[in-house]
Amino acid sequence: MTTAPIKFLLLFVIMLVNMHVARSQQFSTNSPNNTLLYPKQYGTFENYVFILNGGIIEKQELLNYPEARLGRVFNYTSSIKRMYEGVLYFHTPWYPPSPPDEYANDPAYFINNIQVSPYIVRSSLTEQYTNIKRSEQDTLIDGIVYKGSIHIDTEEDFFANRMTIPEIVKKYTGLPIKDVVIHWRNDFCNIQNPGLIIQDHFPLYYFDLKGLQEVKVDRIPFAGGERYFIHLVDEGYPYDYFPEKSFRSTLKADMIFDYPMDFDPEAPCYEEKFNSAIYDIHHRAKSESKPFGGEEDYIKKLANNMGLQTIKPPAKTTQDSILVQFIVLWKGGITHLESLSPQKPAHTKILQAIKHYSCVWSGAEENGTLLLFRRKMAIFYSKDKEGNIRSLDHLEYRYDDHQPPS
Known part of the structure; x- marks a missing residue:
């Protein structure tokens, strides 16, 4: 074989090796936890304590207890880990x-x-x-x-x-x-x-x-x-x-x-009996409570719950609004929902819809701390000449006079 074909063959082999390495690196990049998700070797709980019926045993002693059943396992994360990785608890029926x-x-x-x-x-x-x-x-x-x-x-x-x-x-x-x-x-x-x-x-x-x-x-x-x-x-x-x-x-x-x-399945995140008097209720926060998916999506949810169209009806209507407030809990549910507007029969369905979608609100946060947050908002709607709500149009947040929006 001449020198040129040998050089060509070596170059081809090097190219194949490089392609294999590149593909391996690409797979590793796309799967950052690849080595953790594909175990190639199985451990045997090395350096773990085995406890059966309250007493420490050697691992191989489990073979003498055919009715032994695993109950719990703790993986140590504190200084005790220097001695043991964790502990396994077993028990028999008695x-x-x-x-x-x-x-x-x-x-x-x-x-x-x-x-x-x-x-x-x-x-x-x-x-x-x-x-x-x-x-x-x-x-x-x-x-x-x-x-x-x-x-x-x-x-x-x-x-x-x-x-x-x-x-x-x-x-x-x-x-x-x-x-x-x-x-x-x-x-x-x-x-x-x-x-x-x-x-x-x-x-x-x-x-x-x-x-x-x-x-x-x-x-x-x-x-x-x-x-x-x-x-x-x-x-x-x-x-x-x-x-x-x-x-x-x-x-x-x-x-x-x-x-x-x-x-209540109709208002799963609404808390009826929450005692707000013993807590600080915040009106402003660095991260304020908002509905998941945004305000526009929230209005659509309310409208669907009320059986309304998602767009303004072509019939002649006039615009009206309702001002409501409620407290958003630390985990995102709501409580103390009330209307601050003059009572109208059509408002009942709006309040029911707000309760129904009580799960969509995020908790308010300030410097990493979750807060109780009073959310006040005006919901604008279109109504016909009989006073029936025909569509929900948009919402605007409101704030107390002594705490204007920043």
Whole structure:
């Protein structure tokens, strides 16, 4: 072989290598958490404490307890992590189990006619709710008797970008679903907020892949055979402090479903009995309460709820307005709705519509602190000669005289 063909062959090989490297880099760039989402090696809970029925055991001793069941797992994040990564709690039937699922007695939840777990409904976007129906009739589903059911309709296609646990396990691990236990948590994990152990009813859990941060696998040697413990670190896991991206949706849904059979389905985020006298109510804020989607979209929602046209009717009308005020709560619901205008029969439907869409308001904020905020606004509408409202036209915010808008 002459020198020229050899040089050409070497150049071709170098080009192929460079193309492969470039494609690998491109894939890594498009999938920033690629190494976290595709575990190639499985751990075995190295440096974890194993506790069975209240006493510390060695990992391999689980093989001697065929009825042992996993209860909880804590991943240490404090200084104790220097000694141990975390602790796993197991129990047998005769020993008190770990605290039960806090939502075990909840009704069955459905979003757009598909059943979801109580945790997933609490991470849904309440601003997108269009209708809620509730039934107190007991419902038997897959061997579980639910004390009633709640059906939610939403504007968004809730399931468009979400995957169930079986789909995630298949995509990211390839493990058989019958052999896995799921530990779902967020990246802020401690004893007060340890996450959730999921061992069955996997299809009820839907995860937004944009919030999935890590999929990690450990193995546990049970007497009945080895099982795989999958850690899902996800931004959508409900928790008690205000994370930057999810406090608006998660905590507002928590507010609605805190007592799932008590809230008013026609006004799910409206608080009837709130005692505002003991709190400071703010009239101005650096970030003031506004309706999700903007004022124009909000007016359309109110009009649709009232059965009105979304555009001005061609018939001869005159313009009128109603001045209302209400308090927006820390989590975004509202309370103390009242009309400041002379009472007119047509205003009743406007007030009902405002209550119905009580979930769409964002909380007010000042220097990172959520505030109670009094929102005062004028809603302008067109009415016919009989005084019937024909369309809602626009809204304008109003402020107290001693606190003019900045």
